[in-house]
Amino acid sequence: MVTMSLDPVQLMSGQVSELKVASSSNGNSRGLWEEKEEFDREHLGLPAKPKPPKPENAVTIAVSSRVLFRTEREQKVFEQKGVEEYLRYQIEHENEPFAPGPAFPFVKALETVNARLRDLYPQSEELFDIVLVTYNHAHVGIRLINTINHHNLFIERFCMTGGSSPIGYLKAWQTNLYLSADADKVREALAEGIAAATMFMSEKITEVSEYQLRVAFDGDAVLFSDESERIFKAHGLDKFFEHERENEDTLLDHGPLKGFLEVLGKLQKKFYAKGQRLDCPIRTYLVTARSAASSGIRALKTLRAWGLEIDEALFLAGAPKGPMLEKIRPHIFFDDQMFHVEGAAEMGTIAAHVPYGIAQNHNPKQNASVGK
Amino acid sequence: MVSTVLNTDVKQKDADHAVVIAVTSRAVFGSGADDDEVYGEGLAFPLLQALQRVNEHLLMNNPAELLLFDIVLLTTDSQQQQQSPRIISSTRHYGLEVGRFCFSSEEDFVENLLKNNVQLFLSTDRNEASQATQRGVLSALLDHQTASCPSEQLKVLFFGDAVIQPDTGPTPPSRQAARSFSAQLGEMQRRFTMSDSPLSIGLVTWRGGRDSCADALHTLRSRGVRVDEAYCLAEAPWGPILSVFRPHFLLSDGFGGLEG
Numbered sequence: 001m002v003t004m005s006l007d008p009v010q011l012m013s014g015q016v017s018e019l020k021v022a023s024s025s026n027g028n029s030r031g032l033w034e035e036k037e038e039f040d041r042e043h044l045g046l047p048a049k050p051k052p053p054k055p056e057n058a059v060t061i062a063v064s065s066r067v068l069f070r071t072e073r074e075q076k077v078f079e080q081k082g083v084e085e086y087l088r089y090q091i092e093h094e095n096e097p098f099a100p101g102p103a104f105p106f107v108k109a110l111e112t113v114n115a116r117l118r119d120l121y122p123q124s125e126e127l128f129d130i131v132l133v134t135y136n137h138a139h140v141g142i143r144l145i146n147t148i149n150h151h152n153l154f155i156e157r158f159c160m161t162g163g164s165s166p167i168g169y170l171k172a173w174q175t176n177l178y179l180s181a182d183a184d185k186v187r188e189a190l191a192e193g194i195a196a197a198t199m200f201m202s203e204k205i206t207e208v209s210e211y212q213l214r215v216a217f218d219g220d221a222v223l224f225s226d227e228s229e230r231i232f233k234a235h236g237l238d239k240f241f242e243h244e245r246e247n248e249d250t251l252l253d254h255g256p257l258k259g260f261l262e263v264l265g266k267l268q269k270k271f272y273a274k275g276q277r278l279d280c281p282i283r284t285y286l287v288t289a290r291s292a293a294s295s296g297i298r299a300l301k302t303l304r305a306w307g308l309e310i311d312e313a314l315f316l317a318g319a320p321k322g323p324m325l326e327k328i329r330p331h332i333f334f335d336d337q338m339f340h341v342e343g344a345a346e347m348g349t350i351a352a353h354v355p356y357g358i359a360q361n362h363n364p365k366q367n368a369s370v371g372k
Numbered sequence: 373m374v375s376t377v378l379n380t381d382v383k384q385k386d387a388d389h390a391v392v393i394a395v396t397s398r399a400v401f402g403s404g405a406d407d408d409e410v411y412g413e414g415l416a417f418p419l420l421q422a423l424q425r426v427n428e429h430l431l432m433n434n435p436a437e438l439l440l441f442d443i444v445l446l447t448t449d450s451q452q453q454q455q456s457p458r459i460i461s462s463t464r465h466y467g468l469e470v471g472r473f474c475f476s477s478e479e480d481f482v483e484n485l486l487k488n489n490v491q492l493f494l495s496t497d498r499n500e501a502s503q504a505t506q507r508g509v510l511s512a513l514l515d516h517q518t519a520s521c522p523s524e525q526l527k528v529l530f531f532g533d534a535v536i537q538p539d540t541g542p543t544p545p546s547r548q549a550a551r552s553f554s555a556q557l558g559e560m561q562r563r564f565t566m567s568d569s570p571l572s573i574g575l576v577t578w579r580g581g582r583d584s585c586a587d588a589l590h591t592l593r594s595r596g597v598r599v600d601e602a603y604c605l606a607e608a609p610w611g612p613i614l615s616v617f618r619p620h621f622l623l624s625d626g627f628g629g630l631e632g
Binding site: 051052054057083084087137138139142143145146148149155156157158159160161162164168169171172173 | 377390464563566567574575581583586589590598599600601602603604605606607608609611612613615616
């Protein structure tokens, strides 16, 4: 069997640095001390990797191969030459690991959180469980496994459905979040009540933290329903403000990513319980075009009523989100409007599109909404 | 007492090249009322139809094709044996592509399998499957979770935990049978392109993680099998896999079937 995993011999002969350069184009390789830890474990006869948690106990994050890794070249082969040639190409290049894709930093950050959780709660299965779910054909399986080994990712579960829909598996494994490059698949998941978002490869990616997972959410049509957006689209900004004022004490309905924020909150509480509030490796952000003085109040009241804490709420009152996100540097930013997703990506933020709600019926370029 | 009856409705397959699959009639036919001439469809009915579809596709591509499934209907149940005319007439009624009917007792049915060069034995009876396996005949257990899903394709699921070669221990007697059967499946697959294959092959590994799955993929590849779908469970529940993939049968190197 051919693997690309690091082994003690490579570590000792200093070949590690060469492998790291190849895989860490965005600076997210594991620190050397982590790799030494793995070497020590093997040396002491300890099991090299912990067992993955049971799906019902874990926070299951399903990622597709096209967002975890960069597969543009292969996509092109598929589109231009068809599936047989595509598979032949994959097999030919089986020992060449893929480069990291847009979801890679996010997945690495999840593993960092897991390491911290395992330290504090060694017996607990309340961890992130990362599952590779791909429409890819199993022929590509060996190359994907080689790539996972090469990047030292902790992914032990995967589905390669060879073209059929993976929605059944997503549901069966109680998936808490599904990330894919394909908007149709994402829409399918959302329709089944699974939090999902589309990710895109962008050329510019700013460095993100290796020690703290940062997740940023838009408000309307992401954490909350799109009801207020509908008012804005139908009747304009003034009506929107009026409506929000009148309904200040009425909770907003929940949106597709509310559940994911909730599970993040549950994990955060585990750190707080051990006195690690300041040092918590999970941080959440609300980045909304609502304004603090008016329409933002309803959002905050709703979150409070749901028992959800968000670490930082940024009310932009219609100002562009890009500069703020550039400061936050989230591992992922969820927004329902392509306009914001593209704007964020232009500034190097890893943004994911949630194709939900009224904003999807309009041309993204026309969606330069101000008072959302 | 063992007897074999040729089905004259069906063109006999070439013994040197065909892949002989024996299915128990108990699995193929449900019970019918005593007055009825014809049995109802049993849980393996869709499986048989899927096998037939593979043959049809193979012959469409090459009318002179010899690598075909040769289906043998095996009856061990003494009650059903008395109904042998009805088994034969039911088979003809449905137009099932059964090449031969074999009737034998519980004691000598394995001899019958060996004599008929059966490469895969499918039964709903765990005991029968176990006996056949011990004598080196690749077997798979059919039940309602498998077998009975109507599908355009024949869906075969390899249970990867058994596919990986263990370094120690005796080789299960049916391992060689498993190797050659999978090689023949691979051969059949190569007759088709990806987009028009009547055969869909999946792999599921339960114990171990991705490296176990990689091993199983390599092993199957070395046998010439092209795996279409792969599921690495790392001990996650596999009921969902079965209900979404809907295999007609599950193959492991030794005893096939849903254990645990």
